[in-house]
Amino acid sequence: MLWIVSIIWGLLIPALFLFTGLSARIRNWAEHLGRKWFFVIGIYFVIFSVITFVIDLPLSYYAGYVREHAYGLSNQTLGKWFGDALKGLLVGLITGALFLWVPYLLLKKSPHRWWLYTGLLAIPFLFLLILIQPIWIDPLFNKSGPMKDKTLEGSILRLAERAGIEGSRVYEVEKSEDTKALYAYVTGFGDTKRIVLWDTTIARLNEPELLSVMAHEMGHYMLGHIWKQILFFSVLIMATLYAIHRTANRLINKYKARFGFDQLSDIASLPLLILLCSLYILIITPIDLAYMRHHEREANRFGLEITMNNHAAATASVKLQTENLGVPRPGTLYKLWRASHPTLEERIDFCNSYRPWEKKEPLVYGEMFREQK
Numbered sequence: 470m471l472w473i474v475s476i477i478w479g480l481l482i483p484a485l486f487l488f489t490g491l492s493a494r495i496r497n498w499a500e501h502l503g504r505k506w507f508f509v510i511g512i513y514f515v516i517f518s519v520i521t522f523v524i525d526l527p528l529s530y531y532a533g534y535v536r537e538h539a540y541g542l543s544n545q546t547l548g549k550w551f552g553d554a555l556k557g558l559l560v561g562l563i564t565g566a567l568f569l570w571v572p573y574l575l576l577k578k579s580p581h582r583w584w585l586y587t588g589l590l591a592i593p594f595l596f597l598l599i600l601i602q603p604i605w606i607d608p609l610f611n612k613s614g615p616m617k618d619k620t621l622e623g624s625i626l627r628l629a630e631r632a633g634i635e636g637s638r639v640y641e642v643e644k645s646e647d648t649k650a651l652y653a654y655v656t657g658f659g660d661t662k663r664i665v666l667w668d669t670t671i672a673r674l675n676e677p678e679l680l681s682v683m684a685h686e687m688g689h690y691m692l693g694h695i696w697k698q699i700l701f702f703s704v705l706i707m708a709t710l711y712a713i714h715r716t717a718n719r720l721i722n723k724y725k726a727r728f729g730f731d732q733l734s735d736i737a738s739l740p741l742l743i744l745l746c747s748l749y750i751l752i753i754t755p756i757d758l759a760y761m762r763h764h765e766r767e768a769n770r771f772g773l774e775i776t777m778n779n780h781a782a783a784t785a786s787v788k789l790q791t792e793n794l795g796v797p798r799p800g801t802l803y804k805l806w807r808a809s810h811p812t813l814e815e816r817i818d819f820c821n822s823y824r825p826w827e828k829k830e831p832l833v834y835g836e837m838f839r840e841q842k
């Protein structure tokens with residue numbers, strides 16, 4: 470229900486900005502304050518974001534704080550929740566003020582091809598985001614440091630070496646102040662390459678389970694799933710931008726009197742871009758999720774092949790699902806629009822039955838594994 474409400478909300482609010490002429494009025498303020506084109510864009514974005522942040526606050530408080538506590542998933546104090554929300558807003562404001570002028574410049578200079586250039590530029594931008602997130606963004610929200618349990622760290626690093634991930638470090642994130650949910654991932658590249666574990670995960674899983682989770686995450690890393698996701702998503706974004714390009718101008722022509730702008734390159738069009746983007750993303754979501762589930766299955770295969778510990782992988786899946794209160798038997802709507810992972814049933818069946826090594830069959834990813842030194 471919350472998901473449906475938030476989707477409708479996410480379409481309704483930008484529509485209100487447009488049809489009441491509020492967006493055009495914000496642009497007027499921004500022009501008055503900023504004068505120069507570049508500053509007008511930045512000031513509009515700041516005013517727009519702060520107003521939407523305030524309007525969204527009740528819903529985000531209910532979804533992110535009230536419900537999380539009602540289900541016993543959250544350890545957050547109200548102060549920490551609100552502080553994190555403000556930090557999130559600030560990160561968004563800085564990122565937007567720094568980069569939003571790019572698509573608007575393209576809209577101005579190339580009204581017919583802007584969607585193509587914006588889509589192409591989104592690729593390096595997303596790569597940059599992935600690169601700086603673990604070092605600049607994540608530390609704003611939670612403390613992290615080297616792993617406390619050195620024996621366990623040694624086992625994880627040995628597994629990483631066998632998986633072909635060398636010279637990485639293991640970070641333990643103090644996430645238990647926020648949540649009871651479990652999570653682990655491998656991220657970054659080059660100097661920012663790191664294996665990250667939430668302290669909740671370390672506390673709840675035994676060593677074989679933890680290693681099977683890590684083997685799965687290392688699978689994502691070694692199989693290049695992050696990069697493939699970015700490229701795949703960029704293609705979908707390009708299609709979305711093209712669809713926006715085709716529809717936005719028609720809407721502007723029809724409603725320009727109410728909107729208070731007659732060009733898409735006018736910064737007052739931001740709510741229109743957001744509205745159409747949310748609408749089209751709804752259409753591409755099932756495609757992207759199906760691709761993600763494919764990667765999840767391959768990471769499961771990678772994890773089983775390297776650990777050969779079917780039972781630990783299965784019990785770890787159960788624990789993750791139970792602790793995170795995942796939906797055990799999702800319906801069709803949930804599967805199509807929400808499920809980034811195969812169902813628990815599918816995962817356990819696969820964990821129990823996938824044993825090519827017992828039948829002396831070749832491993833799919835065996836070539837990638839290295840001998841232990």
Ligand SMILES: [Zn+2]
Binds near residue numbers: 685686689765768
């Ligand atoms: Zn995964």
